[in-house]
Amino acid sequence: MKIVVCIKQVPDTEAEIKWDIPKGTLKRDAMEATITNPFDEFAIEEALLTRENYDGDIIAISMGPEKANDVLRNALALTVNEVHRLTDDAFAGSDTYATAYVLASAIKKIGDVDVVFCGKQSTDGNTGVVGAMLASILGFSQLTYVSKIRSIDAGAKKIVVERAIEGGVEVVEAKLPAVVSVIKGINEPRLPNLMGIRKASKIAIPEWNAGDLGVDTGKVGSAGASTKVVEIAVPPPRGAGEILKGELEDIANTLTDKLIDLKVIK
Amino acid sequence: MANDVWVYIEHKEGAVTPMSFELLGIGKTLAADLGSNVCAFVIGDGIDGIAKEAIAYGASKVFAVEGATYKTFLPDAYSKAASFLLDKYKPEVALFRATSQGTDIAAATAGQLGFGLCTDSIGIKVEGGQVKLTRAAFGGNYTVTVVNEKAKPQITTVRPKSFAMPEKNDANQGEVVKEAFTVADADLHSKVLEFVKAATTVNLVEADIIVSGGRGVGKPEGFELLKQLADVLGGAVGASRAAVDSGWIPYEHQVGQTGKTVKPKIYIACGISGAIQHLAGMRTSDCIVAINKDPDAPIFKAATFGIVGDYTQVVPKLIEKFKSKLNK
Secondary structure, eight states: EEEEEEEOOOEEETOOEEEEEEEEETTTGSSSSSHHHHHHHHHHHHHHHHHHHOOOEEEEESSSSSHHHHHHHHHHHHSSSSEEEEEEEEGTOOOOHHHHHHHHHHHHHSSSSSSEEEESOEEEEEOOOOHHHHHHHHHHHHEEEEEEEEETTTTEEEEEEEEEETEEEEEEEEESSSSEEEEETTOOOOOOHHHHHHHHTTTTOEEEOHHHHTOOOOSSSHHHHHEEEEEEEEOOOOOOOOOOOSSHHOOOOHHHHHHHHTTTOE | TOEEEEEEOOBBTTTTGGGGGGGHHHHHHHHHHHHOEEEEEESSOOOHHHHHHHHHOOSSSEEEEGGGSSSSHHHHHHHHHHHHHHHHOOOEEEESSSSHHHHHHHHHHHHHTOOOEEEEEEEEEEEETEEEEEEEEETTTEEEEEEEOOOOOOEEEOOOTOOOOOOTTTOOOOOEEEEEEOGGGGGGOOEEEEEOHHHSSTTTTTTTTEEEGGGGOOOTHHHHHHHHHHHHOOOOEEOOHHHHHHSOOOOGBBTTTTTOOOOSSEEEEESSSOHHHHHHTTTTOEEEEEEEETTTHHHHHHSEEESSSSSSHHHHHHHHHHHHHHOO
16 A cells, blocks of 8 residues: 655644744744644554555655755654655745645656545644645545554555544545545654664655656746735733632622623523 | 636535625625625525525526436535536636635536635635735744636635625526536446434534633643533633544544644633644634643633633633623
8 A cells, every 4th residue: 555644743732833924824844843743643654554554655744945855754653654745935935725736746756656635734823724735636535634544455445434524423425535634642652763763863854846746837936825814913901801800709700790791691 | 807816605405504604704805805796606496495595695697507416415516516617707717715615516517627725714805907916834833825827717725714704695696607517427436325413513614602721721621611602602612632643532532733723803812822733723713712821831822811820710601700790
């Protein structure tokens, strides 16, 4: 089985965000503390489990500047078989569609892929749509919010998954190839061991640029993006809250009155 | 027609709730600013009842694709039908709810049409004839305003409960336009084998009231107390990552950066310190109540009302007061 996992380098949640204000994009290379997108850790683990259960090779891809090598090295340390960084000056400023289009081009180049794993969303952009767009561009089955993989049959080109959606779990059978975006809790991501880390540190990360991928540069980057950020603002702080003081009896009386006054409680 | 505002009406095998129609409210405001009409579009098997309701909620027209293929939501079939309608009529904007179904179909449709999309908008306005969409980024520490100049329609998903519900008037009149569009069974990628309803329905995204617990709850049994308060208020139970990772409550209850983003009218945070990852998921709630032993907990900075105290004492007292005041 040929398994692709798409991963992203994101700023550490506590890190200071550095914006390129005129472009409305992030200065990813200028930010020190970066991590593998937390949701992608579940995607990598699911790829590893799939390889353990069904055999095959895992190819991890990441689109981004040189810093993205860190997350690909981490994937190598976790024993994925092959990695590629998708990078080109033309890619900078790509929106959701352009990102999905570049990833789709890499998946086509890899060829004969059975399953693509990605995390439900990134913790920086938070769009949560690249997986679904990827499926739509590639014409693969679109399986989102996946909380469990029940079975994969590469021979019969069939996959059965559970999707955690509003109000319950939907069991879906789909054709392969498929893009599977996974949620937290589908597994317990393992940590790389020391030998894996040491081995990965010595491997040169191969790069694919727009030309290698056959990407139409008019459709990517700031030039190709249809969505553009025109304003970045810090939301106004919530009004200073009121700390209720006094005896518990009185506080509880005041609070319940105030909440009932909102006319929300039926 | 060319600058109309279209609203996708989601349903589950034909079943709708009033929330299915919520975006017709903001849709109508936008259409007024654009000098156009708000229209609904729906894909399904037998949609006449839904179309009638959409008109009652303010749609001037309803566009529909019908057929047995569309009985159950399938992202590929639905997005192909949606792409067909949107490409044919080219409205200015297409609004989808940021639910699992809304996000699935919006993303796949944008992918097929070849446009980017803005997701989880919390603000939408028309400025100089241009539609501007505002969304939260980096856990709500920033808001970014996005335009989608090249796309027609501009597709966006909208965070549920961000805008007021439209008024319903059963006397409203409107036209229903049915378009024929079929997807061959052989071209379908997936089928739903079954839907297993959750034992306790956790629909945090739709809940008006959420009672949430964090590390300070201290034990799984603590959530039973929070559930009692939620039950009295007709609300749902949420949790912080710390509580979920401790195994006190399942992941589907998690609110925050790696959980759900919610916008209830009342959010009661018990024993939650207020880490930015948690605030990311709930800071746009209308009213936030914080109950925490630590007077310096960051949650108090985000709270509308704060009580410094032990939730095991405060919550039972609140339950008692609510029960007597609400005659429950």
